[in-house]
Amino acid sequence: MDVLPAIFGRVLCPVEVIAECLHRQATPALRAWASSSPAWLEVVDAPPWEQDDLLRLDAGEAAAIRLAHWRRATLVLMDERKGRLVAGRLGFTVAGVLSVLAAAAKDGLLDLDSAITRLTQETNFRASDRVIAMIRSRIQQP
Numbered sequence: 001m002d003v004l005p006a007i008f009g010r011v012l013c014p015v016e017v018i019a020e021c022l023h024r025q026a027t028p029a030l031r032a033w034a035s036s037s038p039a040w041l042e043v044v045d046a047p048p049w050e051q052d053d054l055l056r057l058d059a060g061e062a063a064a065i066r067l068a069h070w071r072r073a074t075l076v077l078m079d080e081r082k083g084r085l086v087a088g089r090l091g092f093t094v095a096g097v098l099s100v101l102a103a104a105a106k107d108g109l110l111d112l113d114s115a116i117t118r119l120t121q122e123t124n125f126r127a128s129d130r131v132i133a134m135i136r137s138r139i140q141q142p
Contacts, residue, residue, distance in 0.1 A: 001033060003104035005040035012071060013037075014046040014063035027123055046070065053086045061086075068092055079125070098127060098135045106139045 004011050020026070021034035037043060046067035054062040061083030068076045068087070076087045079096040087094045095103075097119065105112035116132060119125050 001038075003100065003109045005038070006109055007100065007103055007107070010040055010042055011077070012042050012044055012067055012073070014060065014067045015043055016046070016063035017060040018043050020058070020060045029122065051090070053089065057083050057086060065090060065092070097125065098131065099138075102135045102138045112136060112139055 018034050018037065021030050023031075026034075044067065046063040047070050049066045049069050051065075054065060057065070058080065061078060061080050064076055064078055065083070065087050067073075069090070074093055076092045076094050077096070077100065078084055078087060078094055084094045084096070098116075101110065101112055101115045101119070104110045105115070112135070116135075120127075
């Protein structure tokens, strides 16, 4: 989380995503973080946007896409597969946590392998070896 402001400055987050982070099944670390979100995270209501594709998504993913549309954002941070597909179809560039970690590593903000190890050991995040290898190759490119 600490690399987000270094890469993006300010991050907009819909209320629904914070609610998901505070859910009793979320990890204790995520619940603690979401209960006292940092100054660079702006938690906002996402206005309605009539899109049939959004009806198939969880509340957080749908709200993130609605918020991106409302704010005319070009990038949506999201890892859920269905949400990523819908956001892409609607014209947004989508970056997941591994893409953010790769960008941070490329900028010298963190060690990618250490960050991936922490991510997979301390959270419920999972990615295939193929995807992780692809992300590693990104930081080796000029």
